[in-house]
Amino acid sequence: LETLGIVIPVIDGKFQVDFQTEGDDFYTLIAWEQYAIRRMWTCDFLVDENEVDVLCDFENPSNNVISGEINQAIKIIRGRQRDIIDPYDKQLEKLEEQGFYYSETANDILSRAKAEPDRDKMFALYDQLRDLPDSIKFCKEYWAVASQQIKAEIEIKRTILEEAVTNPSLEYIRFVYSLYNYLRYSDRYDLLQDEIIFAAGLYAEKFTDNNMGRVLAEMIESSRIKVGAEYIDFEAPDMEGRMFRLSKMVEGSRIVILDMWASWCGPCRRTAMKNIPIYNQYKDKGLCVVSIARETKNINDLKKAVEQDGYT
Secondary structure, three states, X not given: OOOOOOOOOOEOOEOOOOOOOOOOEEEEEXXXXXXXXXXXXXXXXXXXXXXXXXXXXXXXXXXXXXXXXXXXXXXXXXXXXXXXXXXXXXHHHHHHHOOOOEOHHHHHHHHHHHHOXXXXXXXXXXXXXXXXXXXXXXXHHHHHHHHHHHHHHHHHHHHHHHHHHHOOOHHHHHHHHHHHHHHHHOOOOHHHHHHHHHHHHHHHHHOOOOHHHHHHHHHHHHOOOOOOOOOOOOEEEOOOOOEEXXXXXXXXXXXXXXXEEOOOOHHHHHHHHOHHHHHHHHHHHOEEEEEEEOOOOOOHHHHHHHHHHOOO
16 A cells, blocks of 8 residues: 555455544555565555445456545546547557567668667667657557547546546546646646646645645646746655755855656666766765655665665
């Protein structure tokens, strides 16, 4: 149970857990065996009653059954979107099976990436492939269907957004949260940008007692950070529980690297390790590195990672 950092054993296909809730809040179940093989299966649910029954299908999350009126309403909202998108997905899967996927331009970049012995150059080519506009990345047969899917997806999301704004309620908050979160990292929903930003602000203001409403408020606040403007100051504990404030740690520094990583994230750790020789070379010239590890209550893996990777 990720929100609380609780590990729940599954015995004979069943599990049960008791925990203290803080009002009507959302929680996330993660199937650890699935997570370990990079299949990010999750089950999100709202606790709005004393007891919630969950029936999990680890192969198909859409088959999950969760008790509670709001949980059922959330599932219906997801189902409405799948009903629109799934037919296009089936067409796209068929085209991919027939070899209609990447364009000649994309295939050329992919071939060069697979053949490139230098890792940095290889990753640069994969970045180049990722950054290609979809209309250039995919072949014309695939893009013809995919572009229609995007239009249909935009329309159903616009319809649900209008409902969410007209009748603000917890059954729509995860939908608004997901759209706003997606908007920060992708231009896919740019056509809905104004509607999404308005809905996010509305839900952040209305649902201050809900964990998802509070996260929305934090995300909106963080979106105000601009290049050249002030950073958001914060406090965080070290491995012994001592609190440190960022502004105090970086006093007198000319350049600060804020490095975000986690013991369970291999790519993050490899990137973070590259800062060690840079820090050692320039620490006496005003360079400061502040390392923030995303961990839950158990920090044993963090301590092992710090020792293994060689941080001071």
